[in-house]
Amino acid sequence: MNPDALDLLAMVARFLDESLSSQVPPALRSDVRAAAKNLADARAQLDAAFPLLARECDELSAALGGAAPDHHAQRGLSPSLTGLQAEHAWLLGEVGDRVLALQAKGEPASCTALAEIFALLRDQAGRRLGWQSVFPPDRLVSDVLRGTWPVNMDDEESAGGKTG
């Protein structure tokens, strides 16, 4: 057997959880188990990261009207995860600047554009829920609490609770 990188992560995670955690002092046990979970989450992320980041970069670039950093051209020539991450970070920074500018305008057209961008960012964050072990991967707290939201922030009636 010649384990690849993902196999290695799984093997080390299993070793930490099944063999080592019961052998360390109680004070260290939870950290060892957390380390095993971190490796399992990292494995899931690495397994999906390349196509997912490429897709997100394309989506973010489209949201910016086609803007792309210099290293975007490198993607087709010598694709690398770190290159994609750098492109992704640049695009997120640009989208953040765009969002803040739109928020500052506060016009109806800005609100429509903002709603589209936020919906895109929600979907992107939603695709990463399987890479964490803190919250349930199948539902957001916002979905659970939606029924407590006001109908309208400008409507005084909403101060008393959602009525319709």
Added chain:
Amino acid sequence: MNETAAGSGTDDLAPALAACLADGGYADPRVSGLRRLTGGSTHDTWAFDLEHGAAGQRQGAPLILRRNLAMESLDMPPAAEFALLSWLHDAGLPVARPLLCDPQGGALGNPFVIAERIIGTDLRKALARGGAGRERSEIGRELAALQGAIHALDTADCPQHIFEAFDVAREVHRWTALLLAGAEVAHPVLRAAIAWLAANIPEVERPCIVHGDFKANNILWSEAGRPVILDWELAHIGDPVEDLAWTMLWTTRDDIVCGLLTPEDYLAAYEQSTATRVDRKRLFFWQLYALVKLCGILRSGSGTARDGRDLGPSHALLSRGSAHLEAAMADYLVAIAGGIAA
């Protein structure tokens, strides 16, 4: 972490603890059954049994020791925690009675509080095991009333040196600055949420004492089937609606909200017990704020790490939860951009 006077091992700690108790007025103290309950980069907690008193009049007491291991954590300092717990206990709130405090921590290596130990289990674990011996909705209504009772305490009576004066804008800045100070550019959702919060600071008519972390795993369920409120390190003067929003962040079947009562029913129970009406616009603000604040806590390892690379394995695991928080924040921002009408 300072472990000069007493390390993390029981061999070092037990005699140092007995010496502290003797200095604190306990005659001929004997410490037994010392065991570490929880440990981390910010705190550790130990259970032990104390026997003390003159010959023929010996008394026993189950106690707990809690040490602050990181002075840069976001939590309340031990001296303030001790004063607050003493006041809450005297006010009749169900909290563990504090007995001793050393804000310098010379004797045990770190600042600490010793308090009585209530025998029981945390409510989250009790619920996960199948129940706490009573009907779930009944427990939920009792906890809503208890949270209301905290909010009803007269802040004028509280030892004021514990808390900073109430200032929503400062609180919002404190937690959001933590997220914007990192080396990486913050996620657009975070930047947008922070900008919206800063531009929509609510008016609060009656600031009160809020627990700041009122959730199932911070409530001890005693063997007698009564709740005891633990972990007051995030308590502050705030908006009661802020406290409700934080409680509503935790929504599994073993949490107060969704585990005992639906979000709407929890609000209704709180409103009924306090004879107040929860302002849903403020609640919306504080729900978004809670997501941002939790993101700051998770990413900074409760304030112990300046950088993600400084996090230990447990804090690193928690910090990964920020994808969930960003997705939820984006939902709030979509609703704001659409004028709510969810």
